[in-house]
Amino acid sequence: MLPDNTSPSLTKVSTTATQAASPDTHADTHCCYCAMQCQMRLTETLEGVTVQGLDHPINKTKLCVLGQNSVSLFDHKERLTQPLVRKNGRLVPVSWHEAMKKVVDGFKSIQKRSGNSANAVYSGASVSTEKAYLLGKFARVALKTPHIDYNGRYCMSSAAKAAIMAFGLDRGMNMPLEDIPKHDLIVLVGSNPAATLPIIMNYLLDAKKQGTQFIVIDPRKTITANLATLHLPVKLGGDLALANLLLKHIIAGGHQNADYIAERTNNFDNVKSYLKSLTAYSLSRETGLDDTDVAQAVQLLTSARHPLILTGRGNDQNSRGVDSTLAFINLALAIGANYGTLTGQANGQGGREHGMKADQLPGYRLISDTAARQQVSELWGIAETELPQAGYSAYELLQAVGQKEIHGLFVLGSNPVVSSPDKDNVKAWLKDMRHLVVVDNFMSETASLADVVLPGSIWAEETGTTTNLEGRVVLREALKPPPQGAKTDLEIIIEIAQQLGSTAFEYDLSQPELLPEYINDEFRLATKGAPADYFGISYARLRQGEELFWPCPDESTTGVKRIFEKGFAHPDGKAKFQVIPFTTLAETQSIEFPLQLTTGRYLQHYLTGNHTRRSPMLSKKMPEPYVEIHPDTALKLKLTDGELARLKTRRAESLFKVKLSSKIRPDVIFIPMHWEGEQGANRFTSTALDPQSKMPEFKAAAASLTAVPSMDDLIEDDGMNTLTNANRASSMVFSSSVIPTGIPTVIPQDIPQANTGSNLSLFSFDP
Ligand SMILES: Nc1nc2c(c(=O)[nH]1)N[C@H]1C(S)=C(S)[C@@H](COP(=O)(O)OP(=O)(O)OC[C@H]3O[C@@H](n4cnc5c(=O)[nH]c(N)nc54)[C@H](O)[C@@H]3O)O[C@H]1N2
Ligand SMILES: Nc1nc2c(c(=O)[nH]1)N[C@H]1C(S)=C(S)[C@@H](COP(=O)(O)OP(=O)(O)OC[C@H]3O[C@@H](n4cnc5c(=O)[nH]c(N)nc54)[C@H](O)[C@@H]3O)O[C@H]1N2
Ligand code: SF4
Ligand SMILES: [Mo]
Numbered sequence: 126m127l128p129d130n131t132s133p134s135l136t137k138v139s140t141t142a143t144q145a146a147s148p149d150t151h152a153d154t155h156c157c158y159c160a161m162q163c164q165m166r167l168t169e170t171l172e173g174v175t176v177q178g179l180d181h182p183i184n185k186t187k188l189c190v191l192g193q194n195s196v197s198l199f200d201h202k203e204r205l206t207q208p209l210v211r212k213n214g215r216l217v218p219v220s221w222h223e224a225m226k227k228v229v230d231g232f233k234s235i236q237k238r239s240g241n242s243a244n245a246v247y248s249g250a251s252v253s254t255e256k257a258y259l260l261g262k263f264a265r266v267a268l269k270t271p272h273i274d275y276n277g278r279y280c281m282s283s284a285a286k287a288a289i290m291a292f293g294l295d296r297g298m299n300m301p302l303e304d305i306p307k308h309d310l311i312v313l314v315g316s317n318p319a320a321t322l323p324i325i326m327n328y329l330l331d332a333k334k335q336g337t338q339f340i341v342i343d344p345r346k347t348i349t350a351n352l353a354t355l356h357l358p359v360k361l362g363g364d365l366a367l368a369n370l371l372l373k374h375i376i377a378g379g380h381q382n383a384d385y386i387a388e389r390t391n392n393f394d395n396v397k398s399y400l401k402s403l404t405a406y407s408l409s410r411e412t413g414l415d416d417t418d419v420a421q422a423v424q425l426l427t428s429a430r431h432p433l434i435l436t437g438r439g440n441d442q443n444s445r446g447v448d449s450t451l452a453f454i455n456l457a458l459a460i461g462a463n464y465g466t467l468t469g470q471a472n473g474q475g476g477r478e479h480g481m482k483a484d485q486l487p488g489y490r491l492i493s494d495t496a497a498r499q500q501v502s503e504l505w506g507i508a509e510t511e512l513p514q515a516g517y518s519a520y521e522l523l524q525a526v527g528q529k530e531i532h533g534l535f536v537l538g539s540n541p542v543v544s545s546p547d548k549d550n551v552k553a554w555l556k557d558m559r560h561l562v563v564v565d566n567f568m569s570e571t572a573s574l575a576d577v578v579l580p581g582s583i584w585a586e587e588t589g590t591t592t593n594l595e596g597r598v599v600l601r602e603a604l605k606p607p608p609q610g611a612k613t614d615l616e617i618i619i620e621i622a623q624q625l626g627s628t629a630f631e632y633d634l635s636q637p638e639l640l641p642e643y644i645n646d647e648f649r650l651a652t653k654g655a656p657a658d659y660f661g662i663s664y665a666r667l668r669q670g671e672e673l674f675w676p677c678p679d680e681s682t683t684g685v686k687r688i689f690e691k692g693f694a695h696p697d698g699k700a701k702f703q704v705i706p707f708t709t710l711a712e713t714q715s716i717e718f719p720l721q722l723t724t725g726r727y728l729q730h731y732l733t734g735n736h737t738r739r740s741p742m743l744s745k746k747m748p749e750p751y752v753e754i755h756p757d758t759a760l761k762l763k764l765t766d767g768e769l770a771r772l773k774t775r776r777a778e779s780l781f782k783v784k785l786s787s788k789i790r791p792d793v794i795f796i797p798m799h800w801e802g803e804q805g806a807n808r809f810t811s812t813a814l815d816p817q818s819k820m821p822e823f824k825a826a827a828a829s830l831t832a833v834p835s836m837d838d839l840i841e842d843d844g845m846n847t848l849t850n851a852n853r854a855s856s857m858v859f860s861s862s863v864i865p866t867g868i869p870t871v872i873p874q875d876i877p878q879a880n881t882g883s884n885l886s887l888f889s890f891d892p
Pocket of ligand 4 (some may be wrong): 279280281469470
């Protein structure tokens with residue numbers, strides 16, 4: 126039973142403020158972590174910075190444990206406050222003048238020796254839209270390179286691609302959070318919002334209280350799955366087959382929504398005949414699910430009046446993530462359901478719209494679009510012919526570093542050495558390259574390899590806008606400037622561009638606090654008339670507390686909350702069913718690697734953990750990663766809870782502490798992605814990419830797990846145990862028959878009552 130505590134959160138963090146704090150300076154901002162973008166008030170008191178959730182439509186005063194701990198970033202003793210330059214193999218502190226000279230000389234000499242395309246930019250969607258926009262301009266105009274991509278390639282690229290194909294436009298949820306409880310059936314596919322978008326749980330719980338049924342599709346019975354009327358512990362990557370199987374059954378029973386299909390969609394008949402060519406038996410085998418569970422899912426889907434299907438990264442982070450997502454969109458369209466994908470990063474939506482993507486210009490337009498090229502190059506003061514065409518996607522860009530095609534790399538807002546697949550290779554490539562420049566606020570694994578590290582700002586040190594998972598634009602006000610020695614990210618980007626000689630970056634640097642609004646005004650012009658039109662969204666309106674959604678073409682409108690209410694974004698206003706040829710995951714199990722490894726998140730840590738592992742409270746709550754395994758499998762492999770085991774895939778091996786959980790499929794093991802070094806999840810993942818989106822296969826790798834002999838065993842039998850255990854693992858072959866069926870659904874008392882304030886321990890790790 127989870128406590129009902131509806132009090133707002135208030136966390137006080139004692140700091141040793143380096144700057145004289147005037148009592149009670151405050152700023153209203155939005156959280157630096159997930160895509161909910163909860164509103165918070167930061168107050169600087171003599172004892173340090175405090176945080177309080179505000180009564181905003183998104184979060185209604187609540188903050189999760191990450192938001193509450195965001196203030197631990199202020200005045201942290203490990204904060205980067207000096208530029209560092211590599212000398213004799215070591216990073217040493219230098220003046221800004223020396224560091225900037227090294228940065229600029231490095232990029233210029235590469236331009237001269239190897240051409241403009243030998244430099245590149247790699248960014249992330251934690252940063253504000255102003256920075257995202259400016260980074261796109263920086264790459265194309267100051268560095269004059271086509272190569273810029275960002276961590277969203279590893280995040281939303283498959284879901285975004287699928288939405289564009291099916292609907293003609295990608296705006297994550299398509300509708301506001303307030304609509305969630307209006308649905309009588311909610312299907313969550315590969316999403317664990319109790320840990321990853323905790324405050325959205327309030328909306329899901331409201332729905333549950335009103336009688337909404339839930340289907341949760343996840344190989345683990347997560348805390349989120351406590352909501353479920355039906356939990357489907359799908360085989361890794363079985364989502365594509367499952368969506369097809371459900372649709373096949375629905376069509377066979379004549380339960381499709383014929384009116385909706387006729388009025389609002391195209392291409393249904395082709396999907397219908399394609400599905401006829403697939404047998405239910407072969408699809409069912411791919412799902413790894415019990416037929417009775419699938420039948421119950423069909424029954425729930427066909428009896429719902431207002432269903433909603435929401436997909437997350439468990440569904441789309443593999444080498445056919447676009448297809449899996451399209452298959453669920455087909456299912457949604459066939460029954461007239463709403464569909465959304467849950468964006469992850471703080472500015473995951475805004476970050477994927479305005480030119481940080483390799484093939485994109487601001488406003489969610491392709492860089493190959495002639496009219497867009499004309500508009501944007503005019504605004505930037507260059508000839509259209511000077512604007513580069515599309516560059517490499519994220520992983521391809523890193524591969525080009527490895528192949529010595531790209532020699533100079535500017536990284537801001539990402540930690541690719543930890544977040545990229547098969548990361549040991551990426552580490553070697555970046556270590557070996559000629560000129561790596563990283564702007565970060567804390568030393569990351571990527572920054573530690575750099576030739577120059579520049580100390581940038583944290584979120585609350587620079588005003589900026591973000592777009593949350595609903596498509597709502599919010600304003601984050603700065604609390605204070607960066608600490609002595611650090612600069613704001615915008616200042617750093619502009620200074621480098623100016624020193625590279627770009628006349629398109631003649632911004633006034635004398636008052637850095639004015640830059641964000643100035644750049645926002647330019648950015649709004651760059652999106653005028655585009656699909657993601659932000660022209661009507663000004664700082665003044667946001668400061669007045671207006672609720673604004675994109676597209677918002679002028680100041681007379683507040684934008685569009687329900688973007689597909691009247692029609693989809695294809696020219697005929699209809700959504701397009703997609704025929705999806707069946708393919709399998711890139712990596713298959715073998716005698717040597719009989720298990721399937723998947724990776725994901727803990728509530729207490731954020732992405733590569735560069736911030737959250739430094740929070741004393743969060744790292745105390747979750748100090749290390751575990752490998753999660755089903756007790757039956759563990760028994761066969763002679764693994765004990767809390768003991769070390771050797772995890773191995775075709776790329777790497779390392780030791781992890783075992784965590785037994787009866788809530789995970791017996792053929793699946795799970796590790797989190799938040800640690801670096803030996804326990805970095807991406808030492809184990811494969812480099813297979815989705816051919817359409819270039820998303821890596823983060824969520825499925827063939828693996829083995831073997832017991833590590835204790836010192837006593839080693840002394841007794843001379844290390845032969847390792848061999849014995851490895852052989853034991855090899856002899857295990859898993860089939861769907863091992864999956865426990867009839868996982869009990871939750872009794873109402875077990876459902877979290879509210880996801881509130883300081884009581885977020887209620888979502889503490891309990892897989
Ligand atoms: N606390 C916290 N919150 C975060 C983040 C964080 O790092 N920490 N990151 C943010 C970001 S950037 C993102 S993108 C989101 C991600 O948010 P989610 O998508 O919710 O996160 P994941 O844990 O990656 O994956 C969700 C679930 O997918 C399941 N899964 C794994 N493989 C499969 C599969 O083949 N099929 C299906 N159906 N399910 C599978 C996993 O068991 C897991 O429970 O979270 C955001 N919020
Ligand atoms: N195995 C596996 N790998 C994954 C995933 C998975 O589920 N499994 N998920 C993928 C997903 S969904 C994502 S989004 C990516 C994330 O991958 P990354 O982008 O590599 O992860 P972050 O931890 O967000 O890295 C952000 C870096 O920028 C810094 N930073 C944060 N804010 C700012 C800022 O305002 N200014 C500056 N200058 N620096 C800042 C942080 O300190 C940190 O070093 O990882 C992907 N990789
Ligand atoms: S749910 Fe938590 S991490 Fe996400 S924005 Fe809100 S407070 Fe921040
Ligand atoms: Mo993400």
